[in-house]
Amino acid sequence: MLDDLILSFSVDPRIVEITLRSLFVSGSAALIAALWGIPIATIIATKNFHGKFLIKTIFNSLIGIPTVALGFLLFLTFSRENGPLGFLHLLYTPTAVIIGEAILITPIIVSMAVTAIEAVDPEIANLAMTLGASEAQASFAVLKEALGGIFLAGIASFNRAIGELGIAQFVGGFIFGQTELLTTGIWIELQLGNPETSIALMIILLSMVFTINLALNTIQRMRGKEWKPLLNLET
Amino acid sequence: MIATVTTVLIIAGSYVYFQSLIRTRMMISTTTSLYETGLLNATKQAFEAKYPIDLAFLAVGTGQAILQAQGGNVDVLLVHSPSNETQFLQGGDGVCRKIIAYNFFTIVGPSSDPAGIIGSTVTDALKKIVDYGRNRTGRIWVSRGDGSGTHTKEKSLWAKANFTYTQISTEPWYASSAQGMSQTLNMANEFGAYTLSDTGTYWKLSKDGTVSLVAFITETKDLLNVYSVMAVNQTKHPSVNLTKAITFIRYLISDEGQQLIDNYGKDEYGQSLFHSTVQLLKQNATLQIVQWIKDYAFIKEGNESYECPPQYRDSRYPDLYS
Numbered sequence: 001m002l003d004d005l006i007l008s009f010s011v012d013p014r015i016v017e018i019t020l021r022s023l024f025v026s027g028s029a030a031l032i033a034a035l036w037g038i039p040i041a042t043i044i045a046t047k048n049f050h051g052k053f054l055i056k057t058i059f060n061s062l063i064g065i066p067t068v069a070l071g072f073l074l075f076l077t078f079s080r081e082n083g084p085l086g087f088l089h090l091l092y093t094p095t096a097v098i099i100g101e102a103i104l105i106t107p108i109i110v111s112m113a114v115t116a117i118e119a120v121d122p123e124i125a126n127l128a129m130t131l132g133a134s135e136a137q138a139s140f141a142v143l144k145e146a147l148g149g150i151f152l153a154g155i156a157s158f159n160r161a162i163g164e165l166g167i168a169q170f171v172g173g174f175i176f177g178q179t180e181l182l183t184t185g186i187w188i189e190l191q192l193g194n195p196e197t198s199i200a201l202m203i204i205l206l207s208m209v210f211t212i213n214l215a216l217n218t219i220q221r222m223r224g225k226e227w228k229p230l231l232n233l234e235t
Numbered sequence: 236m237i238a239t240v241t242t243v244l245i246i247a248g249s250y251v252y253f254q255s256l257i258r259t260r261m262m263i264s265t266t267t268s269l270y271e272t273g274l275l276n277a278t279k280q281a282f283e284a285k286y287p288i289d290l291a292f293l294a295v296g297t298g299q300a301i302l303q304a305q306g307g308n309v310d311v312l313l314v315h316s317p318s319n320e321t322q323f324l325q326g327g328d329g330v331c332r333k334i335i336a337y338n339f340f341t342i343v344g345p346s347s348d349p350a351g352i353i354g355s356t357v358t359d360a361l362k363k364i365v366d367y368g369r370n371r372t373g374r375i376w377v378s379r380g381d382g383s384g385t386h387t388k389e390k391s392l393w394a395k396a397n398f399t400y401t402q403i404s405t406e407p408w409y410a411s412s413a414q415g416m417s418q419t420l421n422m423a424n425e426f427g428a429y430t431l432s433d434t435g436t437y438w439k440l441s442k443d444g445t446v447s448l449v450a451f452i453t454e455t456k457d458l459l460n461v462y463s464v465m466a467v468n469q470t471k472h473p474s475v476n477l478t479k480a481i482t483f484i485r486y487l488i489s490d491e492g493q494q495l496i497d498n499y500g501k502d503e504y505g506q507s508l509f510h511s512t513v514q515l516l517k518q519n520a521t522l523q524i525v526q527w528i529k530d531y532a533f534i535k536e537g538n539e540s541y542e543c544p545p546q547y548r549d550s551r552y553p554d555l556y557s
Contacts, residue, residue, distance in 0.1 A: 028245055028249055031245060032242050032245055032246065035239075035241050035242045035245075036239070036242055079306050079308060080306065080307045080308050080472075080474050081306055081307040081308075081472065081474070082306060088250075089474070090250075091308055092262065092291065092293065092308070094249070095246070095249050095250045098246070098249055099246065173291075173293050174294075175291040175292065175293065176276060176279070176291070176292060177289075178260070178289075178291055188294075190417075191267070191270075191271050191294075191415055191417050191418070192270070192271060192273060192276075193271065193273070193417065193439060193440070193443055193445070
């Protein structure tokens with residue numbers, strides 16, 4: 001069994017290929033979600049407007065959206081002939097998975113970033129403004145303070161993206177050599193009678209998720225002890 | 236602003252990148268029983284070495300495979316359910332059907348054969364299984380239950396044995412896996428239950444040592460299993476790439492493709508998992524198996540029956556039927 005496993009790690013080049021594809025897809029999704037999520041979070045956290053509580057609640061509840069439901073909705077959206085976005089021919093491509101996962105993790109990024117930004121002392125923005133900063137510059141000053149928390153939000157959402165199955169299955173399929181990801185690979189390789197490959201993929205996925213979580217916790221604890229004062233000193 | 240631009244750039248970039256990878260791609264929706272034996276990946280390797288076309292298989296049950304084809308999501312359909320295929324062609328969704336392979340279904344079960352079906356006909360065996368199941372507690376029969384070709388076959392066998400499918404499928408001894416063939420065999424193995432399987436998947440799992448089920452009934456006319464390929468109709472579904480689809484069909488029915496089907500699994504399992512049909516149907520009209528295939532998998536049109544009735548052929552590709 002162990003020999004088989006070592007063999008499949010070393011012999012099956014597809015394991016590397018599947019892992020890299022999975023990293024790329026989830027990484028792109030996290031990046032996209034951060035790019036549109038952080039500005040949204042900044043606005044929610046720093047501005048006072050009507051319905052702010054409602055919007056925050058909506059983002060918080062969307063964190064728990066079942067991936068199978070989102071996957072199915074995206075499948076309907078991307079279906080070649082009946083879907084409103086079918087003309088893009090995105091169904092069963094990695095791009096569709098990237099878009100789907102970016103949507104999935106946006107609420108995570110937004111909610112975590114809002115919390116991080118709100119934790120920053122509001123005096124910092126005021127201080128920056130009194131020192132002659134524009135509103136945008138003041139926002140950046142606040143963002144800089146919240147950077148650690150936002151970084152954690154990004155990592156957490158990457159973790160969610162790389163481990164989800166519903167979207168990857170619905171809009172990625174598990175097409176040999178094209179859209180097979182770590183999660184879908186575990187499933188389909190077992191169906192194909194390659195349990196060693198499935199086990200190898202599972203070990204890779206678990207090690208990644210555990211390592212990332214461990215790093216997350218460590219960073220959070222370090223922040224609690226020394227990072228925060230350090231950052232405060234800078235201002 | 237920057238965020239929007241970068242987002243668009245990333246999506247567009249990955250879109251262009253992946254589209255360039257899949258530009259040469261052709262989608263084939265197919266049945267799990269063909270895919271899980273590994274035959275299709277062997278075909279993929281051989282085919283891609285010859286042609287600049289990448290084959291992308293979407294392995295689902297026949298019912299789901301046909302839905303994908305009707306939605307225009309795929310270019311080719313490769314399945315094993317003649318009744319569903321006939322409806323698919325009649326609905327105007329498919330063209331150029333070719334029968335490419337056959338094997339048999341088999342009724343498998345625990346080696347102790349608690350219902351005593353060994354040596355029975357299919358009809359008697361199903362009756363014995365029902366009798367046994369009704370007098371015991373526990374799952375005695377595992378069904379695919381997923382609208383696949385195997386599931387369709389199972390339903391027709393229950394009907395033939397005079398059982399009402401909707402009734403027996405709700406009885407406590409009857410379990411529906413709603414999964415692929417491998418998973419269903421694994422489940423039957425766990426329960427010590429009987430199930431209907433295609434021989435290809437069963438032999439593979441049996442030789443691998445994954446399941447210890449025994450095949451009790453096989454190679455009778457009732458259990459014939461015929462695989463066909465057809466292109467999705469480009470006239471109705473404009474996004475379909477018919478030229479690529481025909482290239483693939485031509486390959487499957489070529490001597491090379493047919494030999495690949497015949498020889499697949501011989502080395503590994505000591506016997507062929509599938510048998511080719513193209514030369515068989517052309518030449519040996521008197522063989523019993525040819526008669527069986529014609530009775531089971533040909534489509535009746537008036538007094539004649541065809542592999543593909545003329546109205547569903549494409550006049551541009553007469554070589555498929557010569």
